[in-house]
Amino acid sequence: MVLDKLDNLIEVSLKKPKKKIVVAAAGDDQVLLALKQAHELGIVEPILVGNKEKTKIIAEKIEFDISRFEFHEESEPAKSAKIAVRLVREGYAQIIMKGLVGTADYLRAILDKEIGLRTGNLLSHIGLFEIPTYHKLIALTDAAQNIAPNLEEKISIIQNSIDLLHRLGIENPKVALLAAVESVNPKMQATVDASLITMMNRRKQIKGCTIDGPLAFDVAVSREASEHKGLESPVAGDADLLVAPEIETGNALYKSFTYFAKGVVAAIILGALVPIVLTSRADTERSKLMSIALASSY
Numbered sequence: 001m002v003l004d005k006l007d008n009l010i011e012v013s014l015k016k017p018k019k020k021i022v023v024a025a026a027g028d029d030q031v032l033l034a035l036k037q038a039h040e041l042g043i044v045e046p047i048l049v050g051n052k053e054k055t056k057i058i059a060e061k062i063e064f065d066i067s068r069f070e071f072h073e074e075s076e077p078a079k080s081a082k083i084a085v086r087l088v089r090e091g092y093a094q095i096i097m098k099g100l101v102g103t104a105d106y107l108r109a110i111l112d113k114e115i116g117l118r119t120g121n122l123l124s125h126i127g128l129f130e131i132p133t134y135h136k137l138i139a140l141t142d143a144a145q146n147i148a149p150n151l152e153e154k155i156s157i158i159q160n161s162i163d164l165l166h167r168l169g170i171e172n173p174k175v176a177l178l179a180a181v182e183s184v185n186p187k188m189q190a191t192v193d194a195s196l197i198t199m200m201n202r203r204k205q206i207k208g209c210t211i212d213g214p215l216a217f218d219v220a221v222s223r224e225a226s227e228h229k230g231l232e233s234p235v236a237g238d239a240d241l242l243v244a245p246e247i248e249t250g251n252a253l254y255k256s257f258t259y260f261a262k263g264v265v266a267a268i269i270l271g272a273l274v275p276i277v278l279t280s281r282a283d284t285e286r287s288k289l290m291s292i293a294l295a296s297s298y
Contacts, residue, residue, distance in 0.1 A: 009293035022093035024084035025077040025101035026050040034288035036064040077101035081109035097277035121271040122156035131263040143250035160270040173240040176220035177213025190245035266290035
């Protein structure tokens with residue numbers, strides 16, 4: 001199956017054993033709506049943590065019967081996150097999702113050195129976008145987790161992303177390492193790192209993908225821009241994965257894709273013991289559903 005739209009993620013996840021998803025501070029209307037759809041589609045089996053009475057009221061409004069699901073009572077959101085993490089560590093759930101809990105508290109529980117979900121790998125965020133003006137799905141990393149990754153961290157971020165894309169059936173993803181220009185400038189660290197990573201790929205130190213960089217954004221997504229600049233690249237105009245040099249670039253692109261380009265996104269954090277669903281309140285209901293599907297297909 002060609003993964004040419006986000007709805008394909010549902011088909012991918014249905015071919016795999018159904019996973020249990022634990023939601024920290026589950027009393028959020030948009031999260032419960034997405035969870036309801038995911039359950040009705042047969043993607044996941046929910047485990048809920050939070051204020052049961054509040055969650056029940058919201059669930060009744062959206063006609064979602066949560067009485068059949070395992071529920072752990074905890075009114076304090078930060079403690080709900082800790083309970084959700086414990087349930088994952090004890091093997092009761094294979095996905096964790098953020099509900100009505102602050103991102104800092106949610107990630108603090110996940111990253112706790114003693115009881116969290118660390119594996120020794122670098123955690124990184126990836127968004128998989130369906131954008132009307134691009135000819136296929138395109139992924140973006142890292143827009144939310146790593147602030148200013150160094151060379152070693154960028155390689156780990158790319159490895160996390162390539163592993164996910166392979167699992168989704170994209171055998172040889174084309175990876176664009178973004179910068180402001182295509183030439184190497186020692187004063188612009190993004191161009192230096194990109195050139196080193198590209199060379200590592202060409203020498204088979206990074207396998208399973210085709211990497212090129214530094215590439216400006218227009219070249220990465222437009223063959224015409226590449227030809228106009230006289231640049232020959234196996235990635236230009238056909239990128240499967242965009243790698244931002246730091247979080248400001250990644251975050252701005254992420255929000256530009258959703259707000260200006262009307263893109264729908266499925267986003268998770270990779271590198272932990274299980275996939276981490278970390279959606280924004282600004283994300284649409286469909287994006288939240290697709291994020292659950294992406295996590296369950298991993």
